[in-house]
Amino acid sequence: MKQLCVMIKPASSMCNMRCRYCFYADVSSRRSIPNYGVMTDDTVTRLMENIYKDLSNGDRLTFAFQGGEPTLAGLSYFEGFVKAVKAQPVKAEVSYVLQTNGILLDDILTHENIF
Numbered sequence: 095m096k097q098l099c100v101m102i103k104p105a106s107s108m109c110n111m112r113c114r115y116c117f118y119a120d121v122s123s124r125r126s127i128p129n130y131g132v133m134t135d136d137t138v139t140r141l142m143e144n145i146y147k148d149l150s151n152g153d154r155l156t157f158a159f160q161g162g163e164p165t166l167a168g169l170s171y172f173e174g175f176v177k178a179v180k181a182q183p184v185k186a187e188v189s190y191v192l193q194t195n196g197i198l199l200d201d202i203l204t205h206e207n208i209f
């Protein structure tokens with residue numbers, strides 16, 4: 095059985111805070127493209143294809159969402175992501191991890207059962 099963990103930055107380097115100690119704001123500001131915006135549906139589709147081609151039924155897969163602030167991608171992004179996971183023909187045991195500053199959590203978590 096395989097175990098795979100994939101880190102995803104659905105809102106690129108965007109964040110709704112500006113902590114003085116944030117290393118990532120500094121790092122991303124020095125890049126030629128500091129911010130790629132919210133991940134598109136097409137990228138999610140290609141991401142699923144690349145990940146699932148190496149998995150079998152019963153393998154364990156963790157998606158870890160990070161930023162910047164990942165909840166800036168919006169609830170529709172996460173709903174679409176989970177829908178894409180559930181549509182995969184390979185049935186892996188999927189877990190989700192969200193690293194967040196918490197500001198938008200009410201908007202995300204008041205929608206029951208998105209994961």
Ligand code: SF4
Binds near residue numbers: 113118161163
């Ligand atoms: S919440 Fe996190 S990503 Fe956002 S500015 Fe603060 S340390 Fe950086």
